[in-house]
Amino acid sequence: MEQAYVRQIFLWSLGAIYLFAFLSLYVQIPGLYGTDGLLPVFRLMPFDSRFSAWDRFLQKPSLLFLIRGYMGMSAESGLDLLCLLGAALAFGTLLFETMRSSLVYLCLWWFYYSIYYFGQTFMWFQWDILLLETGFLAILVAPFSLKFWQKPSSQHHDGVMMWLVKWLLFRLMFASGIVKLTSQCPTWWSLTALDYHYETQCIPTPLAWYAHQLPGWFQKLSVVGTYFIEIAVPFLFFVPVRPLRLIAFYLQVFFQLCIILTGNYNFFNLNTIALCFSLLDDRYISKAFGWKHEEKDSVFERLFSKKLCKIASRLVTIIVLIIMLGYTVRYFNIYIDFDSKTIVSSIGFSLKGFTAALHDVMPYTVYIGLVSLGIEILKAIYRSLVRSDENVFGRIFSFVLTVFWSGVAVTMFGMSLIPFSVLDYSTKDIVWPVFHRLHDNMQGYHLSLVNSYGLFRRMTGVEGRPEIVIEGSNEVDSGWKAYEFLYKPGDPSETPPIVAPHQPRLDWQMWFAALGEYKNNPWFVNLLWRLLHNRKSVLSLLEKNPFPDKPPIFIRAKFYRYHFTGWNEETENWWRREEDKDLYMSPIAKNVSIVREYLLNSIGMHYRIPDDDAPLERDFVSVTVRAIRSYLGEAPPMPLLMSVFTTAVLLISTRKIGESVRRERKMKKESNDGNKKTEKKRR
Numbered sequence: 280m281e282q283a284y285v286r287q288i289f290l291w292s293l294g295a296i297y298l299f300a301f302l303s304l305y306v307q308i309p310g311l312y313g314t315d316g317l318l319p320v321f322r323l324m325p326f327d328s329r330f331s332a333w334d335r336f337l338q339k340p341s342l343l344f345l346i347r348g349y350m351g352m353s354a355e356s357g358l359d360l361l362c363l364l365g366a367a368l369a370f371g372t373l374l375f376e377t378m379r380s381s382l383v384y385l386c387l388w389w390f391y392y393s394i395y396y397f398g399q400t401f402m403w404f405q406w407d408i409l410l411l412e413t414g415f416l417a418i419l420v421a422p423f424s425l426k427f428w429q430k431p432s433s434q435h436h437d438g439v440m441m442w443l444v445k446w447l448l449f450r451l452m453f454a455s456g457i458v459k460l461t462s463q464c465p466t467w468w469s470l471t472a473l474d475y476h477y478e479t480q481c482i483p484t485p486l487a488w489y490a491h492q493l494p495g496w497f498q499k500l501s502v503v504g505t506y507f508i509e510i511a512v513p514f515l516f517f518v519p520v521r522p523l524r525l526i527a528f529y530l531q532v533f534f535q536l537c538i539i540l541t542g543n544y545n546f547f548n549l550n551t552i553a554l555c556f557s558l559l560d561d562r563y564i565s566k567a568f569g570w571k572h573e574e575k576d577s578v579f580e581r582l583f584s585k586k587l588c589k590i591a592s593r594l595v596t597i598i599v600l601i602i603m604l605g606y607t608v609r610y611f612n613i614y615i616d617f618d619s620k621t622i623v624s625s626i627g628f629s630l631k632g633f634t635a636a637l638h639d640v641m642p643y644t645v646y647i648g649l650v651s652l653g654i655e656i657l658k659a660i661y662r663s664l665v666r667s668d669e670n671v672f673g674r675i676f677s678f679v680l681t682v683f684w685s686g687v688a689v690t691m692f693g694m695s696l697i698p699f700s701v702l703d704y705s706t707k708d709i710v711w712p713v714f715h716r717l718h719d720n721m722q723g724y725h726l727s728l729v730n731s732y733g734l735f736r737r738m739t740g741v742e743g744r745p746e747i748v749i750e751g752s753n754e755v756d757s758g759w760k761a762y763e764f765l766y767k768p769g770d771p772s773e774t775p776p777i778v779a780p781h782q783p784r785l786d787w788q789m790w791f792a793a794l795g796e797y798k799n800n801p802w803f804v805n806l807l808w809r810l811l812h813n814r815k816s817v818l819s820l821l822e823k824n825p826f827p828d829k830p831p832i833f834i835r836a837k838f839y840r841y842h843f844t845g846w847n848e849e850t851e852n853w854w855r856r857e858e859d860k861d862l863y864m865s866p867i868a869k870n871v872s873i874v875r876e877y878l879l880n881s882i883g884m885h886y887r888i889p890d891d892d893a894p895l896e897r898d899f900v901s902v903t904v905r906a907i908r909s910y911l912g913e914a915p916p917m918p919l920l921m922s923v924f925t926t927a928v929l930l931i932s933t934r935k936i937g938e939s940v941r942r943e944r945k946m947k948k949e950s951n952d953g954n955k956k957t958e959k960k961r962r
Contacts, residue, residue, distance in 0.1 A: 456509030743840030
């Protein structure tokens with residue numbers, strides 16, 4: 280399976296995802312990590328004469344240590360610089376194929392990791408971890424080249440590296456399906472999870488309201504479809520039958536598009552779709568985009584006729600799909616109830632039976648991955664020795680290079696089994712000890728090279744979506760006015776937003792805060808404290824400040840339960856809500872010393888701690904970064920992201936049109952020259 284085009288599509292898509300991630304974070308840095316922000320990043324970098332910037336970098340390889348230590352920039356400006364450089368490089372990967380090299384993707388990964396390391400609670404999300412792991416694989420997938428003016432050539436081991444991308448996709452989807460059942464969440468076991476999901480997810484879209492109105496039998500069948508796509512279909516990733524892999528690709532992409540339409544999950548679903556490209560081949564890409572491709576016969580097509588292979592693959596595809604659908608109907612008791620004219624479904628196995636089956640299946644997932652990787656490595660070695668057009672020395676070099684990168688792939692596969700075995704800890708016993716040591720060493724440096732995943736483990740908000748509403752007032756008994764957030768539900772009449780691929784990190788964290796107590800979220804107390812002082816950087820993360828001229832004297836947090844309204848309710852509101860009898864946080868005022876002490880002890884700050892250990896920034900880089908911040912700092916996130924991405928697409932389109940026009944002119948000129956020569960010969 281040739282994947283030169285697939286590799287380019289994957290790398291281009293990842294460049295777009297990096298662009299969204301860096302720009303999305305950039306506009307939020309002052310409010311989240313600035314000196315007046317919710318979690319000032321400089322407090323994590325206190326000055327200590329015993330350690331140099333290089334010593335700290337060797338302990339925790341974040342570039343922010345070097346930027347701050349050797350360039351003399353403040354921590355906030357350092358984060359700005361990393362985001363701007365990352366966005367610029369990502370923009371370049373969209374425009375130029377020559378920039379899609381391993382060195383560029385190494386920089387992109389390192390920039391994002393350096394920010395992630397200091398991101399604290401606002402970056403402890405699975406999509407950030409997934410982007411880091413995908414980004415590291417892109418370093419291995421992308422060709423190595425120091426000549427940025429030349430297009431990088433394909434290597435014989437490219438298929439092996441792309442296999443790692445497919446293995447990551449398998450771990451992500453399979454684990455996401457398994458944890459829904461191992462968590463013993465009643466809604467997932469009763470197939471009623473989607474009855475609550477659309478209204479309780481962090482930031483729903485307008486279509487989520489309509490999806491919530493669908494009948495119960497359809498919601499249950501959709502849960503069955505989720506299990507089918509996440510648990511059963513991933514095994515098709517490794518089959519040698521091309522139609523089955525394409526069907527797996529279509530199902531995964533369809534699943535991600537459904538999530539995108541009903542929920543704002545930033546760049547996470549786009550990242551998953553980028554991983555899905557590993558299931559394709561160059562024949563598919565070339566037909567889809569009209570690119571030239573020299574189609575080579577597979578081993579089976581050389582042994583048998585193409586027609587026979589096509590018939591056999593279609594027959595196998597039909598049989599496999601019938602078997603998979605048959606077992607799905609059996610294990611989920613699916614049948615049509617003609618009396619109620621609905622489709623009935625329920626789980627037909629017990630937790631004990633599922634746990635036993637998982638214990639038996641998990642070792643086979645490892646063996647399937649190992650065999651599939653081994654076959655990919657053997658094919659790469661065969662291509663380097665037999666099907667290579669190089670001379671003897673070139674073939675030897677290609678063979679050595681293939682063996683080296685195959686060893687890297689085996690190492691990455693082995694380390695990935697450690698977090699993957701979280702699904703069933705007995706799987707750890709079949710992993711070589713050397714991989715355990717390598718994984719532990721990487722964890723010591725907080726390097727997110729391989730990770731465990733599991734999406735929507737438990738369904739929250741079964742009794743109603745928990746929401747926090749912050750209010751301020753100048754009198755403790757009356758006059759309370761609400762602070763409106765940009766994206767999370769507040770005013771019941773407000774339409775749910777469409778915000779992806781932007782990631783509003785404060786709005787997301789407010790959703791998590793509502794699931795617990797403010798005592799476990801020091802940043803939330805600091806949020807109220809900043810609002811009591813009308814800190815501009817924090818207010819930029821909100822939509823409406825009810826006290827623009829003078830901050831309130833008191834501030835509090837109320838607790839509500841939100842529900843989507845129904846079809847039959849006579850209201851134009853999207854939500855209805857009930858107030859909880861207990862406040863999330865009682866009123867506080869500026870002169871409450873206990874709040875300052877709490878903030879100082881919990882997150883090392885109070886109402887104001889200046890960045891004393893940051894020198895005055897007068898160098899060219901710092902001045903430039905501040906100038907860009909003053910120009911772009913107030914830019915709305917979504918228009919900024921879309922305008923930059925659209926600019927890249929328009930530039931690509933313009934260049935393609937120009938190349939097409941030049942090619943047509945050249946062909947026309949050659950044709951005219953040929954006609955003139957023919958005419959001269961006739962004369």
